[in-house]
Amino acid sequence: MLVLLAFIIIFHITSAALLFISTIDNAWWVGEDFFADVWRVCFNSTNCTEINDTFQGYSTLQAVQATMILSTILCCISFLIFVLQLFRLKQGERFVLTSIIQLMSCLCVMIAASIYTDRREDLHRDNADLYALTSEGTYGYAFILAWVAFACTFTSGLMYLILRKRK
Structure with a gap:
């Protein structure tokens, strides 16, 4: 049982780390000489432009920012609730509250990555000065980590739902 508990804790901490990194x-959208994410666009690793309200499609990026932050916060809260429930729940009860919060974190990261996937082309095209420089790129590792974090949070949410407190 201790091995299972250690695995679950390590898996949850890994999910939180993936969310923080992503x-x-x-590195959500990368190319030869640039990096872009939901916060800024950098050219040649030195010339960075913060994405602010003058950026076309800023409200879309704000939605991605907000849901990624919310996902990270919910993942951390679910871990704290798991630790509290570990000591408070009676034997045989399930970690339902932890599961619900972790699945809400999963939903938030899925929404953020889906919005970015759907609107990325529009965001870069609407900003013509940046589009010429960023049109030839690919999804970066932070974007991929967001989808991996989605899978991890979903899996851990289901694990908490199934898990019962045993001796």
Whole structure:
């Protein structure tokens, strides 16, 4: 049982780390000489432009920012609730509250990555000065980590739903 508990804790911490990295790092859309994410666009690793309200499609990026931050916060809260429930629940009860919060985190990261996937082309095309420089790119590792974090949070949410407190 201790091995299973250690695995679940490590898996949850890994999910939170993936969410932190994918939210913070500047590699959602990358090319030869640029990096872009939901916070800024950098050319030649030195010339960075913050994405603000003058950026066309800023409200779309704000939705991605907000849901990624919310997903990270919910993942951390679900871990704290798991630790509290570990000591408070009676034997045989399920970690339902932890599961619900973790699945809400999963939903938030899925929404953020889906919005970015759907609107990325529009975001770059609407900003003509950046589009010429960023049109030839690919999804970066932070974007891929967001989808991996989705799978991890979904899996851990289901694990908590199934898991019962045993001796």
